Amino acid sequence: MEEKVMNIGIVKELTGLSERQIRYYEERKLIFPARTRGGARRYSFDDVKRLREIHEKLKDGFHTFELKTMRPFKSV
Amino acid sequence: MEEKVMNIGIVKELTGLSERQIRYYEERKLIFPARTRGGARRYSFDDVKRLREIHEKLKDGFHTFELKTMRPFKSV
DNA sequence: CGTGTAAGGAATTCTGACACG
DNA sequence: CGTGTAAGGAATTCTGACACG
Numbered sequence: 001m002e003e004k005v006m007n008i009g010i011v012k013e014l015t016g017l018s019e020r021q022i023r024y025y026e027e028r029k030l031i032f033p034a035r036t037r038g039g040a041r042r043y044s045f046d047d048v049k050r051l052r053e054i055h056e057k058l059k060d061g062f063h064t065f066e067l068k069t070m071r072p073f074k075s076v
Numbered sequence: 077m078e079e080k081v082m083n084i085g086i087v088k089e090l091t092g093l094s095e096r097q098i099r100y101y102e103e104r105k106l107i108f109p110a111r112t113r114g115g116a117r118r119y120s121f122d123d124v125k126r127l128r129e130i131h132e133k134l135k136d137g138f139h140t141f142e143l144k145t146m147r148p149f150k151s152v
Numbered sequence: 153c154g155t156g157t158a159a160g161g162a163a164t165t166c167t168g169a170c171a172c173g
Numbered sequence: 174c175g176t177g178t179a180a181g182g183a184a185t186t187c188t189g190a191c192a193c194g
Contacts, residue, residue, distance in 0.1 A: 005081065005082045005086045005090075006081045006082065007083055007164095007185080007186075008185085008186065008187095009112065009184095009185065009186080010081045010118070014081075018155075018156080019186080019187095020154085020155055020156065020157085021154080021155065023187090023188095024153095024154065024155070028154095036085065036163085036164090037163090038162075038163040038164070038186085038187090039162080039163075039186080039187060039188090040163075040164080040185080040186055040187075041186080041187090042086070058154080063153070063154090064153080064154080065153095083164080083165075083185095084164085084165065084166095085163095085164065085165080094176075094177080095165080095166095096175085096176055096177065096178085097175080097176065099166090099167095100174095100175065100176070104175095112184085112185090113184090114165085114166090114183075114184040114185070115165080115166060115167090115183080115184075116164080116165055116166075116184075116185080117165080117166090134175080139174070139175090140174080140175080141174095
Protein backbone atom coordinates (compact mmCIF):
# COMPACT_ATOMS: atom_id res chain seq x y z
CA MET A 1 0.00 0.00 0.00
CA GLU A 2 3.03 2.23 0.02
CA GLU A 3 3.80 1.98 -3.66
CA LYS A 4 3.51 5.31 -5.38
CA VAL A 5 1.55 4.37 -8.45
CA MET A 6 -1.40 6.73 -8.87
CA ASN A 7 -1.51 10.05 -10.64
CA ILE A 8 -3.41 12.97 -9.18
CA GLY A 9 -6.45 12.39 -11.34
CA ILE A 10 -7.20 9.05 -9.72
CA VAL A 11 -6.46 10.39 -6.26
CA LYS A 12 -8.98 13.12 -6.94
CA GLU A 13 -11.61 10.52 -7.64
CA LEU A 14 -10.74 8.33 -4.68
CA THR A 15 -10.69 11.17 -2.16
CA GLY A 16 -13.17 13.57 -3.65
CA LEU A 17 -10.66 16.37 -3.10
CA SER A 18 -9.63 18.95 -5.71
CA GLU A 19 -6.18 19.03 -7.26
CA ARG A 20 -5.73 22.33 -5.52
CA GLN A 21 -6.35 20.80 -2.12
CA ILE A 22 -4.12 17.80 -2.77
CA ARG A 23 -1.25 19.99 -3.94
CA TYR A 24 -1.74 22.41 -1.09
CA TYR A 25 -1.44 19.68 1.53
CA GLU A 26 1.83 18.75 -0.11
CA GLU A 27 2.97 22.36 -0.03
CA ARG A 28 2.21 22.30 3.70
CA LYS A 29 4.42 19.22 4.07
CA LEU A 30 1.60 16.89 5.06
CA ILE A 31 1.88 14.52 2.13
CA PHE A 32 4.87 13.39 0.05
CA PRO A 33 4.10 12.04 -3.39
CA ALA A 34 6.83 10.67 -5.64
CA ARG A 35 7.51 12.25 -9.03
CA THR A 36 7.82 10.88 -12.53
CA ARG A 37 10.61 12.10 -14.76
CA GLY A 38 8.18 14.48 -16.32
CA GLY A 39 7.30 15.96 -12.95
CA ALA A 40 3.90 14.32 -12.44
CA ARG A 41 3.00 13.38 -8.86
CA ARG A 42 2.49 9.76 -7.88
CA TYR A 43 0.59 8.65 -4.82
CA SER A 44 0.17 5.41 -2.88
CA PHE A 45 -2.95 3.99 -1.28
CA ASP A 46 -1.48 5.06 2.04
CA ASP A 47 -1.30 8.60 0.68
CA VAL A 48 -4.95 8.46 -0.28
CA LYS A 49 -5.78 7.35 3.23
CA ARG A 50 -3.69 10.12 4.70
CA LEU A 51 -5.32 12.73 2.47
CA ARG A 52 -8.71 11.71 3.78
CA GLU A 53 -7.50 12.03 7.37
CA ILE A 54 -6.03 15.45 6.67
CA HIS A 55 -9.24 16.72 5.18
CA GLU A 56 -11.25 15.35 8.08
CA LYS A 57 -9.06 17.17 10.57
CA LEU A 58 -9.36 20.42 8.64
CA LYS A 59 -13.10 20.09 8.68
CA ASP A 60 -12.85 19.65 12.44
CA GLY A 61 -11.22 23.04 12.68
CA PHE A 62 -7.54 22.15 12.78
CA HIS A 63 -4.97 24.02 10.69
CA THR A 64 -2.43 22.41 8.41
CA PHE A 65 0.49 23.42 10.61
CA GLU A 66 -1.15 21.64 13.52
CA LEU A 67 -1.47 18.43 11.54
CA LYS A 68 2.23 18.05 10.98
CA THR A 69 2.45 16.40 14.36
CA MET A 70 -0.87 14.68 13.95
CA ARG A 71 0.73 11.31 13.60
CA PRO A 72 4.22 10.10 12.84
CA PHE A 73 4.30 9.44 9.14
CA LYS A 74 7.01 7.32 7.61
CA SER A 75 8.97 9.35 5.14
CA VAL A 76 9.36 8.30 1.55
CA MET B 77 -5.55 -5.36 -5.60
CA GLU B 78 -8.32 -5.21 -8.13
CA GLU B 79 -8.73 -1.48 -8.14
CA LYS B 80 -7.95 0.03 -11.51
CA VAL B 81 -5.78 2.95 -10.52
CA MET B 82 -2.58 2.93 -12.57
CA ASN B 83 -1.99 4.48 -15.96
CA ILE B 84 0.02 2.68 -18.60
CA GLY B 85 3.21 4.56 -17.80
CA ILE B 86 3.46 3.08 -14.33
CA VAL B 87 2.51 -0.36 -15.56
CA LYS B 88 5.34 -0.09 -18.06
CA GLU B 89 7.76 0.51 -15.22
CA LEU B 90 6.37 -2.21 -13.00
CA THR B 91 6.35 -4.88 -15.69
CA GLY B 92 9.20 -3.80 -17.91
CA LEU B 93 6.93 -4.27 -20.92
CA SER B 94 6.43 -1.74 -23.71
CA GLU B 95 3.17 0.13 -24.22
CA ARG B 96 2.84 -1.75 -27.49
CA GLN B 97 2.98 -5.09 -25.71
CA ILE B 98 0.55 -4.05 -23.00
CA ARG B 99 -1.96 -2.75 -25.53
CA TYR B 100 -1.53 -5.76 -27.74
CA TYR B 101 -2.38 -8.18 -24.92
CA GLU B 102 -5.52 -6.18 -24.42
CA GLU B 103 -6.32 -6.36 -28.11
CA ARG B 104 -5.97 -10.13 -27.78
CA LYS B 105 -8.49 -10.11 -24.92
CA LEU B 106 -6.02 -11.20 -22.28
CA ILE B 107 -6.22 -8.13 -20.11
CA PHE B 108 -9.08 -5.73 -19.40
CA PRO B 109 -8.09 -2.29 -18.15
CA ALA B 110 -10.71 0.29 -17.17
CA ARG B 111 -10.88 3.62 -18.98
CA THR B 112 -10.97 7.21 -17.83
CA ARG B 113 -13.37 9.61 -19.44
CA GLY B 114 -10.58 10.80 -21.62
CA GLY B 115 -9.90 7.28 -22.84
CA ALA B 116 -6.75 6.54 -20.83
CA ARG B 117 -6.31 2.97 -19.63
CA ARG B 118 -6.27 2.14 -15.94
CA TYR B 119 -4.80 -1.00 -14.48
CA SER B 120 -4.91 -2.79 -11.13
CA PHE B 121 -2.10 -4.60 -9.33
CA ASP B 122 -3.79 -7.82 -10.38
CA ASP B 123 -3.50 -6.66 -13.97
CA VAL B 124 0.20 -6.05 -13.51
CA LYS B 125 0.56 -9.55 -12.13
CA ARG B 126 -1.38 -10.97 -15.04
CA LEU B 127 0.70 -9.06 -17.57
CA ARG B 128 3.83 -10.63 -16.14
CA GLU B 129 2.30 -14.10 -16.42
CA ILE B 130 1.24 -13.47 -19.99
CA HIS B 131 4.70 -12.36 -21.00
CA GLU B 132 6.26 -15.37 -19.28
CA LYS B 133 4.02 -17.72 -21.20
CA LEU B 134 4.82 -16.03 -24.47
CA LYS B 135 8.49 -16.41 -23.77
CA ASP B 136 7.83 -20.11 -23.18
CA GLY B 137 6.51 -20.39 -26.71
CA PHE B 138 2.78 -20.06 -26.19
CA HIS B 139 0.64 -17.86 -28.42
CA THR B 140 -1.83 -15.25 -27.19
CA PHE B 141 -4.84 -17.24 -28.37
CA GLU B 142 -3.67 -20.18 -26.30
CA LEU B 143 -3.48 -18.04 -23.18
CA LYS B 144 -7.14 -17.11 -23.20
CA THR B 145 -7.84 -20.37 -21.44
CA MET B 146 -4.68 -20.19 -19.40
CA ARG B 147 -6.57 -19.45 -16.24
CA PRO B 148 -10.07 -18.26 -15.47
CA PHE B 149 -9.88 -14.53 -15.08
CA LYS B 150 -12.62 -12.59 -13.43
CA SER B 151 -14.05 -10.09 -15.84
CA VAL B 152 -14.18 -6.41 -15.07
C1' DC C 153 -5.45 30.15 5.87
C1' DG C 154 -7.43 27.11 2.59
C1' DT C 155 -9.22 26.86 -1.88
C1' DG C 156 -10.98 28.47 -6.64
C1' DT C 157 -9.69 29.78 -11.21
C1' DA C 158 -7.71 31.24 -15.85
C1' DA C 159 -3.08 30.77 -18.45
C1' DG C 160 0.37 28.61 -21.07
C1' DG C 161 3.50 24.99 -21.43
C1' DA C 162 5.23 20.30 -21.05
C1' DA C 163 4.59 15.40 -20.59
C1' DT C 164 1.37 11.45 -21.30
C1' DT C 165 -1.63 8.52 -23.72
C1' DC C 166 -4.50 7.31 -27.70
C1' DT C 167 -5.53 5.35 -32.34
C1' DG C 168 -4.52 3.57 -36.94
C1' DA C 169 -0.94 2.34 -39.95
C1' DC C 170 3.30 0.56 -42.10
C1' DA C 171 7.04 -2.78 -41.25
C1' DC C 172 9.17 -7.42 -40.54
C1' DG C 173 8.59 -12.19 -40.95
C1' DC D 174 2.17 -13.44 -34.70
C1' DG D 175 4.20 -10.25 -31.65
C1' DT D 176 6.40 -5.99 -31.45
C1' DG D 177 8.76 -1.50 -33.09
C1' DT D 178 8.07 3.10 -34.73
C1' DA D 179 6.73 7.80 -36.65
C1' DA D 180 2.38 10.86 -36.77
C1' DG D 181 -0.99 13.93 -35.11
C1' DG D 182 -4.42 14.78 -31.86
C1' DA D 183 -6.62 14.88 -27.35
C1' DA D 184 -6.51 14.66 -22.37
C1' DT D 185 -3.63 15.28 -18.17
C1' DT D 186 -0.70 17.56 -15.08
C1' DC D 187 2.44 21.31 -13.77
C1' DT D 188 3.76 25.93 -11.95
C1' DG D 189 3.07 30.71 -10.51
C1' DA D 190 -0.30 34.10 -9.80
C1' DC D 191 -4.45 36.75 -8.58
C1' DA D 192 -8.55 36.48 -5.60
C1' DC D 193 -11.18 36.26 -1.15
C1' DG D 194 -11.04 36.88 3.66
